[in-house]
Amino acid sequence: xxxxxxxxxxxxxxxxxxxxxxxxxxxxxxxxxxxxxxxxxxxxxxxxxxxxxxxxxxxxxxxxxxxxxxxxxxxxxxxxxxxxxxxxxxxxxxxxxxxxxxxxxxxxxxxxxxxxxxxxxxxxxxxxxxxxxxxxxxxxxxxxxxxxxxxxxxxxxxxxxxxxxxxxxxxxxxxxxxxxxxxxxxxxxxxxxxxxxxxxxxxxxxxxxxxxxxxxxxxxxxxxxxxxxxxxxxxxxxxxxxxxxxxxxxxxxxxxxxxxxxxxxxxxxxxxxxxxxxxxxxxxxxxxxxxxxxxxxxxxxxxxxxxxxxxxxxxxxxxxxxxxxxxxxxxxxxxxxxxxxxxxxxxxxxxxxxxxxxx
Numbered sequence: 001x002x003x004x005x006x007x008x009x010x011x012x013x014x015x016x017x018x019x020x021x022x023x024x025x026x027x028x029x030x031x032x033x034x035x036x037x038x039x040x041x042x043x044x045x046x047x048x049x050x051x052x053x054x055x056x057x058x059x060x061x062x063x064x065x066x067x068x069x070x071x072x073x074x075x076x077x078x079x080x081x082x083x084x085x086x087x088x089x090x091x092x093x094x095x096x097x098x099x100x101x102x103x104x105x106x107x108x109x110x111x112x113x114x115x116x117x118x119x120x121x122x123x124x125x126x127x128x129x130x131x132x133x134x135x136x137x138x139x140x141x142x143x144x145x146x147x148x149x150x151x152x153x154x155x156x157x158x159x160x161x162x163x164x165x166x167x168x169x170x171x172x173x174x175x176x177x178x179x180x181x182x183x184x185x186x187x188x189x190x191x192x193x194x195x196x197x198x199x200x201x202x203x204x205x206x207x208x209x210x211x212x213x214x215x216x217x218x219x220x221x222x223x224x225x226x227x228x229x230x231x232x233x234x235x236x237x238x239x240x241x242x243x244x245x246x247x248x249x250x251x252x253x254x255x256x257x258x259x260x261x262x263x264x265x266x267x268x269x270x271x272x273x274x275x276x277x278x279x280x281x282x283x284x285x286x287x288x289x290x291x292x293x294x295x296x297x298x299x300x301x302x303x304x305x306x307x308x309x310x311x312x313x314x315x316x317x318x319x320x321x322x323x324x325x326x327x328x329x330x331x332x333x334x335x336x337x338x339x340x341x342x343x344x345x346x347x348x349x350x351x352x353x354x355x356x357x358x359x
Contacts, residue, residue, distance in 0.1 A: 090190030105232030135161025
């Protein structure tokens with residue numbers, strides 16, 4: 001069922017409206033009077049701290065007032081996060097999946113899946129690209145079972161779009177690369193992303209900002225309550241999109257179509273309602289697999305193929321057993337010869353086998 005998709009027409013306005021609401025609310029929170037302002041600013045994290053201002057953190061597991069030691073811990077967490085993301089500009093879809101698995105931000109509510117990647121596997125089963133403008137691809141995903149909305153918007157900026165356009169521009173003169181080949185390359189390159197969900201807004205937007213892969217509004221307020229250790233990387237909606245972007249044939253076809261329309265390094269693609277619905281029909285969600293899981297599966301496939309080759313070689317060396325009719329005919333001939341020379345059929349067969357070895 002794809003009821004969550006709703007109307008494709010108007011999705012750009014809906015997405016922009018949600019991000020605009022987020023921006024206005026964040027700006028209002030930052031302008032609040034000092035005694036009501038709960039934003040821990042970049043300058044305060046760096047040490048410009050007013051001891052008379054009381055803010056709270058959950059660092060250590062329990063909510064309590066922030067101390068100077070906490071600020072030092074926050075700075076250390078920032079350095080560790082920057083090292084984890086290698087301080088670069090952008091991140092690949094594969095890195096997002098692997099980091100979400102290796103450094104997950106755990107859910108603590110009873111009955112909840114343990115992490116965002118677990119939730120993505122269980123709850124977010126569909127993601128579809130519905131429009132694109134140059135290197136910006138707009139995806140829609142279904143929402144989780146407890147969401148206030150039926151769908152979410154994930155925006156992905158493909159950093160190497162111009163490089164892909166350059167490859168296509170040179171294709172006729174050089175190596176003849178097709179839009180499909182270039183699309184396959186493009187979806188494995190670095191990107192940045194944004195999601196309209198609250199999990200991304202309050203838990204991961206700051207992480208994306210300091211990691212260099214925030215596609216939308218940059219967050220400078222440290223997540224002292226929601227994610228003071230700066231672990232995890234992406235919400236369940238983004239993780240579903242990263243998986244589909246990297247491995248889905250439907251997304252590959254969308255990118256191929258988008259790149260085929262490139263002219264002077266620009267392109268615009270918009271799916272109709274029917275095209276979006278057809279792209280989702282009879283689809284099973286791509287499995288969200290880490291690089292470690294992929295390597296283990298590849299090793300099992302190699303082992304299976306090696307066993308098959310060994311069995312084939314062993315079968316070729318082993319003489320085939322005659323069919324029943326041939327065995328009966330041979331036995332009858334041996335009996336006839338045995339009667340002539342006073343031997344049993346088994347003795348005749350043994351003698352023939354011995355001569356065959358010598359010959």
